[in-house]
Amino acid sequence: MKNLNRKTSIPSIIMQAIKIYPVIFVLIAFVVIFSSLYPQRFLTLLNLTAIIRQFVSLMLFAAGPSIVVVTGSLDLSYVGIWMLGGILVWLLQPFLGMYSILVIPILGLVTGFLIGIIHAKAKMPSFILTLSLLVIYSGLTATIAGGIPRTVKGYDFITADLIRGVPTPFLWAIPIIIAAIYIVKRTRMGIYLYSIGSNEEGAKLAGINVDRYKILAFTISGLFSGIGSVIIFQHHGGSVPVALNLNTVVYPLVAIVLGGTLLIGGSGGPHRTILGALTFTVLIRGLNISFLDPTMIQLIVGLLLIASIIASSRGVRGVTVT
Amino acid sequence: MVMAMNDTIMEIRGVSKTFDRVVHALDNVSISISKNEILGVVGENGAGKSTLMKILVGVYSPDSGEWYYKGERIPFPKNPKEAAKRGISIVYQEKGVIPSLKVYQFLFLGNEDKYVKLSKLNIDKLKKHAREILEEFHVKCNIENFMYELPLSTQKMVEIARAILSVRLEHEVDDVTSVIILDEPTAPLTIEERKDLFNELLHMKKNASFIFVSHIIPEVMEFTDRIHVLRDGKMIAHYDLSKERVTEEGLFKAIVGKESVEIISKPEITEALSEDVVLKVKNLTKKGSYYDISFELCKGECIGIFGPTGSGKSEIVNTIAGLLNFDEGALIVKGKEVKPNERPHVRLAKGIGYFSGETGKELFLNWSIAKNISIVNIRKVLRKFIPVFNFSAEKKMAERIVKQLSIKTPSVNAECYALSGGSKQKVSVGKWFERSPVILMLEDPTIGIDVGARNDIYDSTIEMKNRGIAMILISDDPKEYSLLCDKILFIKHGRIQKVINNEKFKQEMFE
Numbered sequence: 001m002k003n004l005n006r007k008t009s010i011p012s013i014i015m016q017a018i019k020i021y022p023v024i025f026v027l028i029a030f031v032v033i034f035s036s037l038y039p040q041r042f043l044t045l046l047n048l049t050a051i052i053r054q055f056v057s058l059m060l061f062a063a064g065p066s067i068v069v070v071t072g073s074l075d076l077s078y079v080g081i082w083m084l085g086g087i088l089v090w091l092l093q094p095f096l097g098m099y100s101i102l103v104i105p106i107l108g109l110v111t112g113f114l115i116g117i118i119h120a121k122a123k124m125p126s127f128i129l130t131l132s133l134l135v136i137y138s139g140l141t142a143t144i145a146g147g148i149p150r151t152v153k154g155y156d157f158i159t160a161d162l163i164r165g166v167p168t169p170f171l172w173a174i175p176i177i178i179a180a181i182y183i184v185k186r187t188r189m190g191i192y193l194y195s196i197g198s199n200e201e202g203a204k205l206a207g208i209n210v211d212r213y214k215i216l217a218f219t220i221s222g223l224f225s226g227i228g229s230v231i232i233f234q235h236h237g238g239s240v241p242v243a244l245n246l247n248t249v250v251y252p253l254v255a256i257v258l259g260g261t262l263l264i265g266g267s268g269g270p271h272r273t274i275l276g277a278l279t280f281t282v283l284i285r286g287l288n289i290s291f292l293d294p295t296m297i298q299l300i301v302g303l304l305l306i307a308s309i310i311a312s313s314r315g316v317r318g319v320t321v322t
Numbered sequence: 323m324v325m326a327m328n329d330t331i332m333e334i335r336g337v338s339k340t341f342d343r344v345v346h347a348l349d350n351v352s353i354s355i356s357k358n359e360i361l362g363v364v365g366e367n368g369a370g371k372s373t374l375m376k377i378l379v380g381v382y383s384p385d386s387g388e389w390y391y392k393g394e395r396i397p398f399p400k401n402p403k404e405a406a407k408r409g410i411s412i413v414y415q416e417k418g419v420i421p422s423l424k425v426y427q428f429l430f431l432g433n434e435d436k437y438v439k440l441s442k443l444n445i446d447k448l449k450k451h452a453r454e455i456l457e458e459f460h461v462k463c464n465i466e467n468f469m470y471e472l473p474l475s476t477q478k479m480v481e482i483a484r485a486i487l488s489v490r491l492e493h494e495v496d497d498v499t500s501v502i503i504l505d506e507p508t509a510p511l512t513i514e515e516r517k518d519l520f521n522e523l524l525h526m527k528k529n530a531s532f533i534f535v536s537h538i539i540p541e542v543m544e545f546t547d548r549i550h551v552l553r554d555g556k557m558i559a560h561y562d563l564s565k566e567r568v569t570e571e572g573l574f575k576a577i578v579g580k581e582s583v584e585i586i587s588k589p590e591i592t593e594a595l596s597e598d599v600v601l602k603v604k605n606l607t608k609k610g611s612y613y614d615i616s617f618e619l620c621k622g623e624c625i626g627i628f629g630p631t632g633s634g635k636s637e638i639v640n641t642i643a644g645l646l647n648f649d650e651g652a653l654i655v656k657g658k659e660v661k662p663n664e665r666p667h668v669r670l671a672k673g674i675g676y677f678s679g680e681t682g683k684e685l686f687l688n689w690s691i692a693k694n695i696s697i698v699n700i701r702k703v704l705r706k707f708i709p710v711f712n713f714s715a716e717k718k719m720a721e722r723i724v725k726q727l728s729i730k731t732p733s734v735n736a737e738c739y740a741l742s743g744g745s746k747q748k749v750s751v752g753k754w755f756e757r758s759p760v761i762l763m764l765e766d767p768t769i770g771i772d773v774g775a776r777n778d779i780y781d782s783t784i785e786m787k788n789r790g791i792a793m794i795l796i797s798d799d800p801k802e803y804s805l806l807c808d809k810i811l812f813i814k815h816g817r818i819q820k821v822i823n824n825e826k827f828k829q830e831m832f833e
Binding site: 185186187188191194195198199201202203204205206207208209266267 | 687
């Protein structure tokens, strides 16, 4: 769509791709570095499956917020939805039976709608709003669970093998990611979300109901987080942690930013997050099998987040963010 | 050059600059500036004025060219700080003012280090100097005021004083001749404010030289000593107003490079007005802004609301567009009364569009032209059954608009921030042209753009009108009213003074 006289030879296609997604460079670099440092351990089937599994969790968490970031806001509530949703399943299963799993997507939807309403109508900054909500939800989770992680049985079918060798959560993630990309790239709502992130005043003047689309963005983000949480929930054996782990909050953010989506909004989106999540997972796996202490990994993640925010906000020369 | 060399403060020769090795922004340009003069640099948008100025203050470095200071060749400045050391400073068109600072704080912003005593700011000395400098330049304002409290023209003056001050502080002497570049200083000002600014500038001329960048011909003719004309990056003409006489027409021709200059003699709007009333305004009142406004707008009619800034004209238009509430009265669109607190998207659904010429207000700068046009025409680019984008339809629509308004761009996929000011405006007009609302509000539709782009915008506005779109225009330029409006409401202090037709308006204004 961007370039009219796009050449069709394979090298030029690769050049085009790298121009638009410079993170490919970083990804290739990571793969080369880790596979040459740890040839016996990095390029194994076991490790690749682990990469895919982590990638899926990351992507499912990041899909919804990627939509919100396009409007220039931030949604950190995903971990809260996952934790509270998981514990509500445990709480409600005696009454609702198998249907209690639906409480997670419903919770996501309601949470997103709530955030949207408060953000749009009370003009509360989304970062602080969703952060407070995250803290509230994790507190609620711990209270309901009584401080002990609870396990729910009976949802094995969600992650049961469909194709041998391919993690089922990965298969589930595909339609979810496609749906997220479809919403921002192909629908009217998508263009409206970009317009709000790009120039809110202009969006208003173009006759867009800005508040409504902001609420919609958060609601859809919440729904995506809810659906994703169902899979992640079972992925982790039908239980949720009762203490908030900062990494689960930060990692999806890093994936979004590393993918090249600007936090100020108006560009990027879920399609970019895929590459960001993949690159980041490769890094984390690589660091995990390295000699580094886990605490060192956190340090590197933090630095990476800062570096990628700087790189994306300054803009890499000759890069088009779409 | 006939000029006395000893008066020349600085001179640049043969400056060229290209962007991405393709676009020739400047091609072999030479200018010089002497003591106590105002040098005009005029040209259409995209002629290279801004690039030249940015080279002078060290924001860009040229590809080639020479810089002479008192006859001696020196390198170009590498950054604004170096330029200030040579006595050059710039006042940008907009966004130069920091509204939340007090006047004296703003005056010394970035130069506080000269007033520091043991890491503590010597506020008393700062304030004393601020008072002195404002007095010297005849700027009348209280230094304890916040910048946003000052009228726009005074804000501009404070900015200019600040520019001169920064040059002086850099040299730590008072008698250095500073060259202050004024980039379209009058763009945000009303007619009265412009006059104030110019009177002050003539005072200041005793202490500094100015490079005055503009495209408003009468202003340039009245207040400058010499004029350079830039077109497509080349220096086309040079006039020394003390030695030769130049007509407005002649200067205009030099700027646009066309022989046919038809700005005032547009084809008359001959179409008979229909009697369909699309908008009825009855005793509309918003306390503090306007009172008892009543008029009727018919299909294909254009009404102008004429009055100085602050008369309430912009508030009326904003109210009709749904950007402001009203207190009393009624707004009746196509026979149905509308509620006061409706927002713009509701009004647009009822057929009221709003176009503002203010730069960047409507445009999504990081988007392609095509997307910017489809944003208000989204129904036309969605497929029928599933609401999915039809990118080829979007492209076709954009290409039609680009052709219709003769927007200069390599492709409809070009991003809008790269366009010139005039082309940006045309994209905004184009989207409404395609949308064809029942009623369109036009607020300063051609503000800050060049004559060529203006003409294209007038053409398409008249075509919209002929298609039956009703319009309400507010502007600072009386010519615009005489070109587009059937009826003009004179407004003063928020009340309608009189209503006259186009013929009479022309008589009153231009004869």
